[in-house]
Amino acid sequence: MKRREFIKNAGIAAVGGAAATTTLAAPAIAQQRIEMVIVSTWPRDFPGLGTGAQRLSQRIQDVSDGRIQTQYFAAGERVGAFDVFDEVASGNAQAYHAADYYWKGKHPGFAYFTSVPFGLTENEMGAWINFMGGQELWDELSAEFGLKAYAAGNTGVQMGGWFNKEINSAEDFKGLKIRMPGLGGDVMAKLGASPVSLPGGQIYENLVSGAIDATEWVGPWNDYFLKFYEAAKYYYWPGMHEPGGYDAFGMNKTWFDNLTKSDQALIQACCLMENDMMMAEFNANNGRYLSKLINEHGVALREFNDDVYDAFGEAAEEVFSEARAHSDLANRIHESFAAARADVGGWMKLSEGAYYRQRNRVLGL
Known part of the structure; x- marks a missing residue:
């Protein structure tokens, strides 16, 4: 074959091949479009939690070049804040953004x-979840309810909460109506308080009306x-109940399992990015807003004394014993968590803890 004829024929073949590829690829791309309804427990545009969930929803769509089309619904826009678990487990929505300790009534392991x-x-949670068996236990627990979750x-570290009176001893919790979910609320109950679990959008009205006497939420920014x-003058620290509150992106497991490996990895990567972004945003804002609370609104900052913290510790051990007795899985989750707390916590005491103490001493912080 002459060189000119070879080039001509090769060109025809290349065009034909490209046309064939285009013909085959177009329907395949169209079939890959994925609809993803996301429901959350947070109010629309609420700083940090709400905006972080919205940011994650948009990021999944953007990173997938729009192939994964997300629809985000804040609390109350599609279902109530505490109804998102069942909405996703049933398959009516594909994902939720929430705090999994809201589901401790379904299984204490979620807390x-x-x-x-x-x-x-x-930092310690990241070590446990990603490298010390935490994610595997989370997967096992979530699968029992048809879910798959990522941080x-x-x-x-959250603040201890807002109180309408000073807290000087464990006795001061008796009869107190306090908004505190999770196992932290169970600790309050051991001290004689009456814990309630309210979504963020309902706390203020209950505090103002006197339906509750105290509340925790997150920290100064929120x-x-x-x-x-x-509605409350005294702002206590540090919170024993949530030293590193993870938010969960819980997905319907059947839906998630039917995704390609690359789409699963895409969603996981977006979740991990939001995990870092949200923590950074809270750290960037909490100090500034604490100053505003104190200087502009006369908030009285108080530290729980050692006697109160000792009472927290004793009550917490009772709560953990009850949680462990729930099931073999609950016991295994606790044992894994406790091992990570001892191992990683011991290192953090020598590393970050010691550094903070000495740096702040030298700089007078």
Whole structure:
């Protein structure tokens, strides 16, 4: 064959091949379009938690070049804040963004994957979940309810809460009506308080009306926008109940399992990014808004004393014993968590803990 004829024929073949590829690829791309309804427990545009969930929803769509089409619904827009678990488990929606300790009534093990009293900080949680068996236990638990979850946000060490009176001893909790979910609420009950679980959008009205006497939420940035300072004067720290509150991106497991491996990895990567972004955003804002609460609104900052914290610790051990007795899985989750707390916590004491103490001493912080 002459060189000119070879080039001509090769060109025809290349065009034909490209046309064939285009013909085959177009329907395949169209079939890959995925609809993803996301429901959450947070109010629309609420700083940190709400905006982080919305940011994650948009990121999944953007990273997939629009192939995964997300529809985001804040609390109350599609279902109630505490109805998102059943909405996703049933397949009516594909995913939720929430704090998994809201589902401790379904299984106490869920509390560990948000935060528990005397639990893990954000750094320690990351170690446990990603490298010490935490994700595998979370998968086992979630699968029992038809779900698959990833960490998708963290709020760090939370404040102890807002109170309409000073807390000087464990006796001061008796008869107190306090909004505190998760196992932290169970600790309050051991001390004689009456814990209730309310979604964020309902806390202020209950605090103002006197339906509750105290509440915890997150920290200065979030609490400032919820205007708790209008109803409670005393702001206590540090919170024993949530030292590293993870948010969960829980997905319908059947839906998730039917995705390609690359789409599963895409969603996981987006969740991991939001996990870092949200924590950074809370750290960037909490100090500034704490100053505003104190200087602009006269909030009285108080630290729980050692006697109160000792009472928290004793009550927490009772709560953990009850959680472990629930089932073999609950016991295994606790044992894994406790091992990580001892191992990673021991290292953090020598590393970050010691550094913070010495740095702040030298700089007078």
